[in-house]
Amino acid sequence: MDRRFALKNLTLSGMGLALSPALLSALEGCTPAYDPGYVLQSLSPAQDQLLAQLVEIIIPTTETPGARAAGVNQYIDRVFARVSEPNEKTKFLNGLDKLSETDFLEMNEVEQIETLRSWEKSSDPLESEFFSTLKDMTIYGYYTSEIGASQELKYVHATGFYNGDLPYDEIGKNFY
Amino acid sequence: MNNFEIKKQPQKYDAIVIGSGISGGWAAKELCEKGLKTLVLERGRPIEHRTDYITEHKAPWDFDLRGDLTREEKKEYSQNARIGYLDKTALHFFAKDSESPYLEEKPFVWARGYQVGGKSITWGRYTFRISEMDFEANKMDGNGVDWPIRYNDIAPWYTYVEKFAGISGEKLGLSHLPDGDFQKPMDLNVVEKHIRKRFQEEYNDRYLTIARAAVLTEQIGDRAPCHYCGPCWRGCSTGSYFSSVSSTLPAAEATGNLTIRPYSVAHSIMYDKNSGKASGVVVIDSETKETIEFNADLVFVCASAMASTQILMNSKSDTFSEGIGNTSGVLGRYLMDHHLGLEINATMPGFEDKTTMGNRPVGFYIPRYRNLNGQEPMSEFIRGYGWEGSAYRESWGKAYGLDGFGADFKKEVQQAGPWQVGMWGFGETLPYYDNHVRLHESETDELGIPKLVFNAEIKDNEKSMRRDSLATMAEMLEKAGCQDIEAIDNPAGAVPGFGIHEMGTARMGRDPKTSYLNGYNQSHEVSNLFVTDGACMTSSPCQNPSITYMALTARAVDYAIDQKKKRNI
Numbered sequence: 001m002d003r004r005f006a007l008k009n010l011t012l013s014g015m016g017l018a019l020s021p022a023l024l025s026a027l028e029g030c031t032p033a034y035d036p037g038y039v040l041q042s043l044s045p046a047q048d049q050l051l052a053q054l055v056e057i058i059i060p061t062t063e064t065p066g067a068r069a070a071g072v073n074q075y076i077d078r079v080f081a082r083v084s085e086p087n088e089k090t091k092f093l094n095g096l097d098k099l100s101e102t103d104f105l106e107m108n109e110v111e112q113i114e115t116l117r118s119w120e121k122s123s124d125p126l127e128s129e130f131f132s133t134l135k136d137m138t139i140y141g142y143y144t145s146e147i148g149a150s151q152e153l154k155y156v157h158a159t160g161f162y163n164g165d166l167p168y169d170e171i172g173k174n175f176y
Numbered sequence: 177m178n179n180f181e182i183k184k185q186p187q188k189y190d191a192i193v194i195g196s197g198i199s200g201g202w203a204a205k206e207l208c209e210k211g212l213k214t215l216v217l218e219r220g221r222p223i224e225h226r227t228d229y230i231t232e233h234k235a236p237w238d239f240d241l242r243g244d245l246t247r248e249e250k251k252e253y254s255q256n257a258r259i260g261y262l263d264k265t266a267l268h269f270f271a272k273d274s275e276s277p278y279l280e281e282k283p284f285v286w287a288r289g290y291q292v293g294g295k296s297i298t299w300g301r302y303t304f305r306i307s308e309m310d311f312e313a314n315k316m317d318g319n320g321v322d323w324p325i326r327y328n329d330i331a332p333w334y335t336y337v338e339k340f341a342g343i344s345g346e347k348l349g350l351s352h353l354p355d356g357d358f359q360k361p362m363d364l365n366v367v368e369k370h371i372r373k374r375f376q377e378e379y380n381d382r383y384l385t386i387a388r389a390a391v392l393t394e395q396i397g398d399r400a401p402c403h404y405c406g407p408c409w410r411g412c413s414t415g416s417y418f419s420s421v422s423s424t425l426p427a428a429e430a431t432g433n434l435t436i437r438p439y440s441v442a443h444s445i446m447y448d449k450n451s452g453k454a455s456g457v458v459v460i461d462s463e464t465k466e467t468i469e470f471n472a473d474l475v476f477v478c479a480s481a482m483a484s485t486q487i488l489m490n491s492k493s494d495t496f497s498e499g500i501g502n503t504s505g506v507l508g509r510y511l512m513d514h515h516l517g518l519e520i521n522a523t524m525p526g527f528e529d530k531t532t533m534g535n536r537p538v539g540f541y542i543p544r545y546r547n548l549n550g551q552e553p554m555s556e557f558i559r560g561y562g563w564e565g566s567a568y569r570e571s572w573g574k575a576y577g578l579d580g581f582g583a584d585f586k587k588e589v590q591q592a593g594p595w596q597v598g599m600w601g602f603g604e605t606l607p608y609y610d611n612h613v614r615l616h617e618s619e620t621d622e623l624g625i626p627k628l629v630f631n632a633e634i635k636d637n638e639k640s641m642r643r644d645s646l647a648t649m650a651e652m653l654e655k656a657g658c659q660d661i662e663a664i665d666n667p668a669g670a671v672p673g674f675g676i677h678e679m680g681t682a683r684m685g686r687d688p689k690t691s692y693l694n695g696y697n698q699s700h701e702v703s704n705l706f707v708t709d710g711a712c713m714t715s716s717p718c719q720n721p722s723i724t725y726m727a728l729t730a731r732a733v734d735y736a737i738d739q740k741k742k743r744n745i
Contacts, residue, residue, distance in 0.1 A: 058581040082246045143572040144236040152590060158405040162534035164365030171531055174571045174592045
């Protein structure tokens with residue numbers, strides 16, 4: 001894990017960092033990705049299954065894992081359970097239910113993408129607002145996940161220095 | 177720190193300090209080092225350096241809601257949630273509005289840190305001296321009362337506190353932003369250097385420098401140089417930024433003269449009519465709800481500007497019906513904060529072969545460039561403003577502005593966007609009599625302490641300043657080569673308290689009829705009572721103020737001890 005490596009380097013380089021018990025347990029406490037044992041807090045299993053496919057279409061697996069592997073559907077489930085206001089949740093679930101009526105999961109991938117594209121551009125606010133909420137939550141959930149932040153992007157923790165004039169090619173992609 | 181006072185029949189102390197934040201920590205250190213047995217009263221919980229920085233070095237995915245507040249947390253922090261950046265990574269260092277109620281006659285954000293260390297754990301760490309021009313301003317333009325001190329009175333004390341706190345920064349030789357005793361500066365990045373150079377080419381009075389900050393670039397004792405992890409406000413195990421917990425309180429504790437008592441809410445200051453002095457502090461233990469009286473020869477009030485004034489107002493006696501030392505009635509008046517919500521976003525074309533590495537915890541600073549000595553005064557407004565900011569490659573946040581989704585979308589988000597420049601301004605607010613806090617006549621908190629009522633707002637001078645600041649900075653960035661410049665006046669940021677730089681309400685001055693404190697932060701009327709936090713400010717120069725509280729506190733302790741030796745206190 002990058003952070004452990006960084007911290008180890010810190011102590012080795014004589015930064016005087018004492019690893020407290022709290023710090024050590026913080027390092028062990030990651031919930032980095034999709035959790036097969038996850039207990040749904042606001043969505044039904046069917047809604048979760050549909051959502052997992054939707055987030056994967058928004059940010060798919062390429063050379064790096066996509067939003068499903070990053071557990072973004074589970075993150076969204078937690079947000080609706082604990083963060084969002086009830087009316088926001090209702091609105092989102094209405095969109096999800098309408099999409100499930102199209103037998104979305106039975107479609108092939110091209111059809112699924114077509115459907116989402118039509119929702120993105122839809123004049124029906126239920127469809128376009130659902131899409132925009134789905135996309136925004138997927139973006140946030142993915143790029144703040146361990147996969148998104150440290151595999152897809154470059155995650156640096158405690159470098160011990162600041163370089164304000166580094167050739168971009170040495171990194172070649174965005175930092176988290 | 178394990179020497180918490182738990183006795184119910186306590187000894188008499190040489191000094192009591194109310195509050196353990198930036199000012200209280202300094203008062204404690206100076207008093208203890210000069211041999212005074214000192215009791216520090218802290219209303220919040222104890223904090224153990226390192227152990228209690230529970231979110232330090234956590235990654236975003238270590239937070240199951242990625243930093244979002246739950247519905248319940250948003251209710252508990254209903255007033256403070258307006259700050260916008262309050263999230264789960266540091267929520268535990270902010271007091272809950274639901275447990276610490278206050279009343280907004282006009283909108284006010286009152287951010288409080290109820291723990292040992294106070295807001296010194298979460299502060300912004302920028303440290304700029306205020307200048308002779310600032311100390312003279314009230315006298316020159318007739319707003320407020322004259323500061324009872326000048327730059328030369330405080331300059332050696334700035335140096336004294338800077339050496340201990342550890343300030344990294346660059347000397348500029350500007351009279352309106354005096355240089356200090358600095359550690360080597362952190363680096364500007366390639367685009368910031370470019371903007372700096374362009375300002376130098378275009379202007380003779382505008383500078384861009386790395387912010388002077390209480391973040392170490394060189395070792396001090398067991399405090400290590402910054403390791404560039406980024407979010408200082410979660411706490412720093414290496415003590416690389418100044419806080420009471422990393423710096424002043426350990427120094428105070430090392431003397432053997434310090435007692436810290438957490439969960440100790442200062443109810444009021446006791447006044448002894450016979451001696452004409454403060455005799456001590458009435459405390460409510462927030463855990464047991466017991467009321468306990470602590471006695472001392474000296475009382476330093478450092479509870480944070482608004483809380484200090486609340487305590488002083490609540491200290492009523494036959495002699496002082498409107499609060500201890502408040503015969504003038506000036507206590508609570510002339511509330512100031514820096515007005516924020518001046519926001520600039522721009523793109524800098526080019527430099528796309530460059531990026532940065534490391535999470536630098538300090539941005540750049542553009543010192544005030546309006547109404548300086550030697551310049552033609554502005555007709556639209558008096559005083560001035562400064563700018564903070566940074567330049568950075570647009571990161572994954574670009575995803576929100578991109579159409580579409582899928583593999584190509586993901587690929588595009590992975591690549592850095594153009595360089596962007598983000599800036600936010602800090603404006604001076606004039607001291608207005610109308611802008612005030614007062615105790616509510618009947619409503620109290622659960623401990624029976626009257627709630628504080630806030631009634632303050634920015635007025636015409638500040639509004640004119642805001643227009644000028646946005647127009648000039650947009651023009652400056654355009655000359656520097658920026659594009660897509662957005663200059664936004666965000667009214668939410670102009671709500672007093674949003675700057676978390678509350679100042680005034682127990683101001684210093686020369687005349688006891690129009691000010692609460694003299695030039696040594698000493699009550700005009702009660703000689704052993706000192707107030708050294710932001711409440712003492714006579715005006716609100718646009719520089720971030722905490723280093724001034726540090727210097728004034730050390731200076732006030734030095735004076736108090738001298739006066740005590742001479743038996744004048």
